[in-house]
Amino acid sequence: MFIREKQAEEEAVIQTAKAMCQAARTAPKAKGMDFLHTAVLTGEDKEKLAGEMDRLADEFHYQFFHRDADNLRKAQAVVLIGQENAVRGLNEGCRFCGFDNCKACMEAGGNCAYTAMDLGIAIGSAVSMAADARVDNRVMFSVGRAAMEMKLLGDRVSQMVGIPLCVSGKSPFFDR
Numbered sequence: 001m002f003i004r005e006k007q008a009e010e011e012a013v014i015q016t017a018k019a020m021c022q023a024a025r026t027a028p029k030a031k032g033m034d035f036l037h038t039a040v041l042t043g044e045d046k047e048k049l050a051g052e053m054d055r056l057a058d059e060f061h062y063q064f065f066h067r068d069a070d071n072l073r074k075a076q077a078v079v080l081i082g083q084e085n086a087v088r089g090l091n092e093g094c095r096f097c098g099f100d101n102c103k104a105c106m107e108a109g110g111n112c113a114y115t116a117m118d119l120g121i122a123i124g125s126a127v128s129m130a131a132d133a134r135v136d137n138r139v140m141f142s143v144g145r146a147a148m149e150m151k152l153l154g155d156r157v158s159q160m161v162g163i164p165l166c167v168s169g170k171s172p173f174f175d176r
Contacts, residue, residue, distance in 0.1 A: 021079060035086045036122055037084070037157055042077045049162070075166045086112060088102070097112055136173060
């Protein structure tokens with residue numbers, strides 16, 4: 001068997017992306033309740049996501065979405081990590097969300113504080129896996145926002161980020 005560098009690098013990126021999803025899944029979660037969703041996009045699906053980022057850039061006048069869409073196009077893959085907004089039932093003993101209890105939070109359309117905390121821990125685990133594999137990556141709100149608009153992880157996901165991955169001579173995510 002003879003594997004050229006481009007094929008080896010693309011396979012390594014996909015292998016790393018899958019490992020990142022696994023690392024996010026096994027990351028600690030508040031009260032052991034798992035509301036995490038992940039996916040890996042490449043090729044045409046990744047390009048559709050970049051196109052949505054360009055559309056949102058124009059709609060919201062966010063020029064950095066165009067820059068990030070260009071970064072996404074240079075990446076071999078992107079990992080999406082999202083969380084459903086679900087309360088953990090800690091009620092009056094918690095109040096981290098700013099409401100008196102979990103019911104009041106949900107009735108007001110608030111976000112359980114643990115949704116963001118669990119997402120952050122999962123992101124940290126995932127990017128640590130990418131770093132260990134020496135795959136360039138960057139956590140991007142813009143990618144997650146476009147993926148949410150497209151409902152790529154379903155209707156229930158309320159917070160999401162995208163993590164583009166690239167193996168090249170120079171990281172496209174560094175000099176921005």
